[in-house]
Amino acid sequence: MNQAHRFQAVFPVPDWRAPEDARRDLEQHMDVFIRAVASEDVPEKGNAPALTLKVSAGVGKTSTALRLLARHGRDLLASGHVLFYVPTLDLADRAAADLQALDGTLPISVVRGRLAHNPETGTEMCKRSDLVERMQTIVPSVTRALCRVERAGEIIQADCAANCPYLAQRMAGDAGIHFMAHSYLGTFPPIDRSTPIALRVIDEKVWPSLVSASDIRVEEFLQAPTRSFPVELQADLAVAKSGIVAALQNGLDVRSHLRVLGLDQGRLAALARAEADSQARLDIHPKDSQARVDFLISTFDQRALYASRKRQALFDLLASAEAIGPNRLTIEDQQTPSGQRQTIRLNRLIAIDRDAPLLMLDADADPLIADRLAQGTSFVAIEASPRAEIVQISDRTLSNTWLLDKARGSERRAKVLGIVKREVERAGGQGVLLVATKAVLAQLHADLGHPLYHGSDAELTRSIHGATTRWFGPKMLGVNDFERYRSIILVGRLQPDIREMEQQTRALFLEEERIEGHQNGPLPETPSLRVLGDGTLKNATSRSHADPRVRALLRQVRECATMQAIARLRLISPSEPKRVVLLCSMPLPELPVSKLVTLETLYHGLEDEPDPAGYLRLERSLRATMGQTVRGTRVSAAGLAADLPADFESLSTAKEFRRGRETDHMLDQIERIAARNAWPATRVQLSRRGHGGRPTFGIVLAPCERALFQAGKLWPELTATVPLPASKRQGAAR
CATH class of the missing domain: 3.40.50 (Rossmann fold)
Known part of the structure; x- marks a missing residue:
């Protein structure tokens, strides 16, 4: 399909500004936005403004943002948390330290996950990090499984929960400026949920953290349901599975095809609920012994859970009113060790919450991509040319x-x-x-x-x-x-x-x-x-x-x-x-x-050489004469063919080389070659004895005092003289 009519190719040639102008523009745009956020209440959910700034690296987008947070931080915090996202935890630490240096009185924190390094103790944030790694993808909530849970009106918590630095992050009730990794854009960070968000700042490229896909092989998708799946829905399940695969394989609209088969959105929603209800669950609580937890994890069928979750997500999507474009649900051919297999792929884009104003900063920002991440965002490019x-x-x-x-x-x-x-x-x-x-x-x-x-x-x-x-x-x-x-x-x-x-x-x-x-x-x-x-x-x-x-x-x-x-x-x-x-x-x-x-x-180190191809060829040709007792060459085509036959095999080859290369250019180039190789070199003018006509020129690889003697050895039929340097010739003419 030719899509050029909708998606024009754009050459991103920047409108470069002087560094001082770029920095001034950056501060102005950012200050206007943050000042407006600080002076108003948090907008209604879904209506918050967004600004994307494409800023050349080195102009100071992060440092400017931190400086303005220090300036307007108190006013922002009056409305709620400020969340500042950066690619990695290490960068979050650096940014928090920089803001602390600007204003140490602000409530600043770095959000750390359970597996993150705790700088205060030198260990992981969670004492049971080994269990977290093993179970975080198979339980609905790690907190309820390992840390703290309410059962029958009673709070059950692990011995380490009371002094847990990870859980302590959630207990701080006041608004703060929180730095965290991009990965937290897909989940709510461990901070106080009762406090609203005043501003989100996303620094650096973020879209790779927001796109994902879940795959399930067709043969796995079509397998018979587990015994826990409701019997009364198994017929609908079989029709839905085969119908989805057939629609994808034949390029049909999946929802329309399922409706033809008698499966409306209500019946698809029932299949999604049945998948969720039939999933096996790990019954682990914070007081369980290590031995019991180890046994439950080791005997749990994780693969079946993952497959069921993928089916549930697929049925949830088909049962929803959400649009399904041609790129959301696809069928792919994948090469495996056992041959080619078809896979159903569900593509996802994590939506950035728009319950608070959003500021995105990125040296590589693209307006098309920015609008996909934050629809309706304003986009400003502030770029300065690198000086190097x-x-x-x-x-x-x-x-x-x-x-x-x-x-x-x-x-x-x-x-x-x-x-x-x-x-x-x-x-x-x-x-x-x-x-x-x-x-x-x-x-x-x-x-x-x-x-x-x-x-x-x-x-x-x-x-x-x-x-x-x-x-x-x-x-x-x-x-x-x-x-x-x-x-x-x-x-x-x-x-x-x-x-x-x-x-x-x-x-x-x-x-x-x-x-x-x-x-x-x-x-x-x-x-x-x-x-x-x-x-x-x-x-x-x-x-x-x-x-x-x-x-x-x-x-x-x-x-x-x-x-x-x-x-x-x-x-x-x-x-x-x-x-x-x-x-x-x-x-x-x-x-x-x-x-x-x-x-x-x-x-060869010839980036400043005006004719590198000619230089390399002449240098190679002259090197081939290293074994001769006398060395040199005439620069005419006939002279090159006669004096440097190793590289200029024929007169026509030499003529082709000389095309566009003037005599002075040739002489200058050979002198540069000689100087770089520490060879002595002297220009000579050659003419035939007793004949008129124009002289020819050459270079003898010898010092000036021996140049004429060497020229006589090389070209005995010619008379050699050493021409005056150009400056002396001009003086004589005057």
Whole structure:
């Protein structure tokens, strides 16, 4: 299906502002929003305003938000909690500490899960964390099973519940500013529920935490019900199961097909309730012994519970009035060790609560995605250009497949290592960050004689030629540990699984037009743009998905992973010169490229050479003469063919090389080659004895005092003179 009419491809070329202007605009937009929230009551449920700010990394979106929370915190807390979401618990700790430094009188906390590290004790938040891990997915409530429950009017609680730091988070009754991981967007955090929410702030990219899918294999879905399933509903269950599978396999509307089979929404709701009622439950309470809990968990059929929950979720959806677009419920072919199997997939998007104003901050924000997360959100882009020397290769993506090729991968990785070594030397000890995929980093370590024996992160982060190593991915989000580094080298790009990207896109665009899966083979080439350092736009292509919605998400994961890694050096207002080396040809319209070169050019250190292809060929040709007692070449086509036959096999080959290369260009280039190789070099002018005509020019690889003697040996039929330097020729003419 051609969907280009609805989802236009957008080249995200930013409107860059000066850093000081960007910071001023950011503070103004954020202050107006937070001030409005602080001065009004919490809006009615479902009507709360939302603002999405796309802010270049380094402009200061998080620090500005914290500064404004310190300024307006008391007024906000008068209306309720402020919830501040960041990607990880570690970042939550950092943000809370930063706000504490701004105003230590505010009630600030970091929300920690049961399995999280408790900084006060050095242990997990829950003393029974081992049991939590084993049972958290099979009981309706861990609190009621392990901590505290009311039965027959009596409160039963575990011995550790009274002093539990996890439960204590729920007991604080006053409003507070709570920092927590993105994962809490899918559930209410352990804070006081009786206090309303005044403001939610979501920092960094969040949509990957909100999309999910549950799969159930068709053969498992069609299995006979358990004995606990009501007999009177088993006929409806059989019709519903076979009808759902048939509808999905034939591309029919599932609800309409089930109605034809006599199953209306009421009967589907009855099937959902029956699934819920027939599910086995673990009868565990807080005073149970460890032995009893171990026995109950070990003998519990978890697989049957998970399958029943998936059927229940499917029947609940079909029985509801909720719209079912073509992307919510699908049937997928999956390859397994035992062959291809069909799977029913239910895609989900966790809805962000809109009972309070919402502020979303993200360097990679996309207006289409932002509106899917918070419908009706205002969207403002505030972007500043990175200030750095940015060198990008133009001819290779350096994919995992290319770098890890069994036949030629070692040779290719050697070039990467050579570039890394030179960049570390160039930085002079001021810090170089090397970012690649985990697979490539592991092989680079192995190439240097340090294979990964355990595959641990600690092994992977060992330095390579003195460069600090990291890998593409979400752990690079929001990290400021490398802002004082001088350079960053990025090898290849993150390579997400295309089928996974399609699934995530379906979850995000549930009710939109059907998203067709990519078939086998490479992704199609799609048009893109490259922005050069002088502001020039250069057409480029990139392999991406045919569907613009998948393309948007793919860019969020692939291109933005590169941009997020680069942003770790904080290039908006650097205190010293910075350098970015992109060993990947993927166009990045948000990055102004100073130099666009080939991999071979960069490997040989020729990024500033105006004619790198000619340089490398001439250098190779001249190196081939190293064994000769006298060395040099004429720069005419005939001279190249005669003097450097190893590379210029014929006159036509030499003429092709000379096309577009002027004589002075050739002479200058050979002099640069000689200087870089520490060869003496002298220009000579050659003419035939007793003949008129125009002279020819050449270079002898010898010092000036021996140049004419060497020229006589090389070209005995010609008369050689050393021409005056250009400056002296001009002076003589005057």
